[in-house]
Amino acid sequence: MLVSLKNVSQYVSLEGLTPEDIANKLTFAGVEVEEIVKLASGTNLVIGEIKECVAHPNSDHLHVLKVDLGPKYGVTQIVCGAPNARAGLKVIVARVGAKLPQIEIKDGVIRGEASHGMCCSLLELGVDAKYLSDYQKAGIEELPSDAPVGEENVLGYLGLDDVVLNLSVLANRPDLLSIFNVAREIGALYNRKVTLPKVELKEDFKTKLVVGSATNRCSQFSAKEIRGIVTKASPKWMSEYLMAMGVRSINNIVDIGNYVMLMTGQPLHMYDADKLAEAKLTAQDDYEGDFVALDEKTYKVIKGDIVIACKNKPMCLGGVMGSLACAVDENTKNIYIESASFDGASIRHTSNRLGLSSESSQRFVKGTNHFQSEYVLNYAAQLINELCDAKENSNNIVYQGEEHKEKIIKSSVKRINDRLGTEFKESEIVDVLTRLNFEVKDTNDGFEVKVPDYRLDVTCDADLSEEVIRLLGLEHVKSILPCLDTKVGMLTLKQQRLKNIRHYLLSQGLDECLTYSLVSKKKQNDFNLLNNEEHYVILNPLTDEREVFRTHILASLLGAASYNVARQNKNLALFETSNMISKQSRSEHLAIVLVGQDIRQGQLVKENYNFFHMKGLVEGLFTILGIEPTRYRFERFVDANHELHPGKAANIIFQNKKIGVLGELHPNQIDKYDLGKTNAVVLEMDVEALLDAKVSETKMSPISKFPSVSRDLAFVLDANIAAGDIVRAVKKVGGSYVVNCEVFDIYQGANIAEGKKSMAISVTYRKDDATLTEKEVSDAEEKIKFELSRNFKAEIRS
DSSP: OEEEHHHHTTTBOOTTOOHHHHHHHHHHTTOOEEEEEESOOOSSEEEEEEEEEEEOTTOSSOEEEEEEOOTTTOEEEEEEOOTTOOTTOEEEEEOTTOBOSSOBOOOEEETTEEEOSEEEOTGGGTOOGGGSOHHHHHSOOOBOTTOOTTOSOHHHHHTOOOEEEEEOOOTTOGGGGSHHHHHHHHHHHHTOOBOOOOOOOOOOBOOOOEEEESSTTEEEEEEEEEESOOOOOOOHHHHHHHHHTTOOOOOHHHHHHHHHHHHHSOOOEEEEGGGSSSSEEEEESOOOEEEEBTTSOEEEEOTTOOEEEETTEEEEETTTEEBGGGOOOTTOOEEEEEEEEEOHHHHHHHHHHHTOOOHHHHHHHHOOOTTOHHHHHHHHHHHHHHHSOOOEEEEEEEEEOSOOOOEEEEEOHHHHHHHHTOOOOHHHHHHHHHHTTOEEEEETTEEEEEEOTTOTTOOSHHHHHHHHHHHHOGGGSOOOOOOOOOOOOOOOHHHHHHHHHHHHHHHTTOEEOOOOSEEOGGGTTTTOOSOOOOOOBOSSOSSGGGOEEOSOSHHHHHHHHHHHHTTTOOOEEEEEEEEEEOSSOEEEEEEEEEESEEEETTTTEEEEOOHHHHHHHHHHHHHHTTOOGGGEEEEEOOOTTSOEEEEEEEEEEETTEEEEEEEEEOHHHHHHTTOOSSOEEEEEEEOHHHHHOOOOOOOOOOOOSSOOEEEEEEEEEETTSOHHHHHHHHHHHHGGGEEEEEEEEEEOSTTSOTTEEEEEEEEEEOOSSSOOOHHHHHHHHHHHHHHHHHHHOOEEEO
C-alpha cells in the first residue's frame, strides 16, 4: 500500500514530523513500513527559459543553449542533446553542484563548448517511467508557458515534493488499505485531530435503477445515478496524488473511482447507464459463459464467479473487472456508480483462476467495511460534480442482506494489565481507545467498548489489549520472567499405550509408514473392513486424488507396498497408526501389511508370510498392553467383497465387539496391487478400545514346587468348530487344575467322515499347594470329556 504523506497531511497535521519519524512510529505500532520513497529529488534546481538554441558546431545532435535562470542567476550556457530543445521553452535546470538521483552536475566542456548545468527530464529527477509518455522520456520536460522563471522550488511547483511510505499491510489490518484510515492511525499515534472530508450533496431526482443480489456472496449492493457528466483529463492535483500512490491517471471518471477507492478502501465501479438494456443490476453467481472485459479479452465465467448482470448478461465480473459492453468512454453522459460488498474467498478464487489481480480484488480478498456505502457513493458523487461538470444526482438505492450489528466488547483495566503484564491506569487505557475512535462506556465490572465498523480485526477482549500496548509501547512490559511451576512432562495413558504398540511392532522388525490422510473418491471404500461411515469431503481439493478424508488405512498402506514391490523391494513388513475421522466417529487405527517372506538368520531361513504370522503379532500386541487372552478371541471372517482369502481371515473380537480384521489377501487383490507371485497378509484394527481398556497390574507369582501332569485327548467333531472354542471350554471346565491347553494335531481325510475333523489336544494339570493325585487328574479329565461331548458333540477317540 503506497501512502502519499502529502495527501495524508490534508486530513491530519504532520507539522514537525519527518517521514522517518512517521515510518518508525508506524512500524513499532505494528504497521510495517517497508520503504520511504521520494517521488522525485534534486538540489540546486531552478526553472529557466531557453532564449537561444543553436546547433553545436562539432556535433550533429547537440545544441548550445542560452538559458535565462531569472534575475538571481542570470543567463547561462548549457549544452543539451534533447531533440525537443528549442527557443522559448520553459525547462527544469539543474545548476552546477546539483545532486540528482543518478548524477552530480559539474562545470564541463562538451566538444569544445562550455556547459554550466543541465536541462532535465522528469526521468532524471527520479520519476518512475511508467507515469511518463514516450515523448517525455525521449527529451527534456516541457513546462507550461506560465511557469515562473527563476522559481527554485521546482519540485513543489511540479507537485513532486511528495514522500511515499510503502506499507506492508497484513491480513489482520485490511482497514489500512484506506488513506483515511492511515490518517486515523497516524492521528491516534501522535494524538492529533483527524478531519475527513464532509459530504454535502443535493438529491435532484429519484433513480429508476433497481439493484439486488441473488447470492449470499454479495451481502450489500448500493448504487447512485449521475446525469450530464463530461469526460476529460483530471486536474493536476488528482493526477499527482494518484501517481504518488502507484496509479496512472486516465481520465476524470476513471481517476475518481480509483481515488475514492484509495481514500476509503471501498472499490467502486462505473457503468454507462445508456448502454444497459434496462435499469436493473443483480449480483449472481450462477452464470456460465463468455465475458468480454475492459481489457478487450474474453474470459470464461463459471458457476461460483460473482457477476453483476443485466438481463442475465454480465456487466461486471464482481470485484475484478468491468465489461467492455457498458464501459465509460469519452461519449458517456449518464452513469451508475456501484458500491458493493463481495465474499473475499470467491473473489480470490476468480482472480487467481483468471490471472486478474487488481487493487480492487485485493481489497475484497482482505476485507472491506460493509456499512460505509452511503458515504462512499456521496463522496464519489461530490467529486464527479466538481470535476466532471455533472448536472443531476439521484438518491442512493441500497440492497442490504446483512444486518448491521454494533460490535460491543467488555473488558476491564485489570484484565488488560493482567494479560499484558503492565500497570496502566484506567485513564491511559481509555485515552488510547478514544484516540482510536472506540467509544468507551463504564460498567459495574469494567467498561464496554464500541468498535468502529472499519476495524474488522477487533473482535474480542484480547484485541483491545493489543491496541493498548501497540500505542503505549512495549517498553511498558516489565522484563520479569513469569513464575511457572516446574512439572515433569509425561504422556497420557492413551499416548503411552500407542507408543508401546509402535515400539513393539518396530522391535518385531516392521517398518513404520506415513501415508496421506486424503484419498480419492474411487478408493474411499477399498478395504473398508470395519465400518461404513460417511466420509468428510474437501470442498476445494488441490487434486482429485486427495479429495476425501479416509476412514481406514489399509488401502493406503497397500498402495505403499505396491510402490515398493515395483521397485524390487519384495519382502515387506509395514505398519501405520493414524487417527481416523468420519462424520459419525473419531478413533485411532492400526494397519499392518506383510508381503513376501519372513527372512531370518541372514538369508538362511525363509518362510512365506501367512495368517499365523499376523495372528502372532496381534496376540503379542494384546500381551504388551496387559490384556488377558480370555478377553479377546478370533472368529471366522466372511468377506463379501472378495478382498481377503476365504478361510484364511478372521475377525478380532474384544469385549464382545469387533475391533479388527486380519487375513491373507485374496489372489485377485494381489494382482490388483501388483504384489507379484507371493503371499500378502493384512490387518486393520480400531485400537481405540485397547487404548481405553482397563487392565489389572501385572502380579508376580512364585514358580510352583509341585510337578505337573500332561494328558492327551483326541476326538472327532464338526469341521466348522474352531480350535479356540475347544481350548476355552477345556480351561473353563478344568478350573484351577488346568494350567495349559494346546492343540497339537488336526486331521481331515481317510477314516474321518465328511464334514468332520480329528483334533488332538495336550492338557497340563497342576496344583500350586500339593501334588495332584491320580484320582484328581482323572476326575478333571472326565469332566472335560463330558463337556466336549455335551457342548460340541465330540466323539472321544481311544
